[in-house]
Amino acid sequence: MKLRIVVADDNTAFLAKLVSLLATEFEVVSTAADGKSALECIRLCQPNVVVLDLEMPGLNGIEVAKELTKCPPSPAVVICSVENAPEIVEAARQAGALGYVFKSRIAEDLIVAVKAVAGGQSFVSPR
Numbered sequence: 001m002k003l004r005i006v007v008a009d010d011n012t013a014f015l016a017k018l019v020s021l022l023a024t025e026f027e028v029v030s031t032a033a034d035g036k037s038a039l040e041c042i043r044l045c046q047p048n049v050v051v052l053d054l055e056m057p058g059l060n061g062i063e064v065a066k067e068l069t070k071c072p073p074s075p076a077v078v079i080c081s082v083e084n085a086p087e088i089v090e091a092a093r094q095a096g097a098l099g100y101v102f103k104s105r106i107a108e109d110l111i112v113a114v115k116a117v118a119g120g121q122s123f124v125s126p127r
Contacts, residue, residue, distance in 0.1 A: 035059025
């Protein structure tokens with residue numbers, strides 16, 4: 001059975017890129033353009049993994065990850081960002097995200113990250 005994925009990013013072109021990449025191996029069940037919509041999609045679709053942009057209107061990726069930890073069982077979370085500062089990566093981890101992928105490495109790392117977090121492993125793009 002394919003992993004079910006919800007993807008959220010406020011950049012529509014990048015969102016489309018994420019979906020096309022993920023759809024090669026997983027079932028993308030819903031997409032969202034902001035954090036509040038992402039939470040609604042996640043509650044409705046019950047995905048295995050959520051791929052979140054770090055910077056989104058309303059709730060950002062870290063805030064969404066924190067919200068998800070409040071009502072287990074929650075899906076595994078991968079944050080995607082252009083931001084690669086260690087303190088941001090750590091903040092995402094503290095919020096409950098198991099994965100952190102740099103947008104510059106999406107093609108190389110996203111599938112690997114989703115598989116890792118789905119199995120309970122952490123993944124951070126190499127610098």
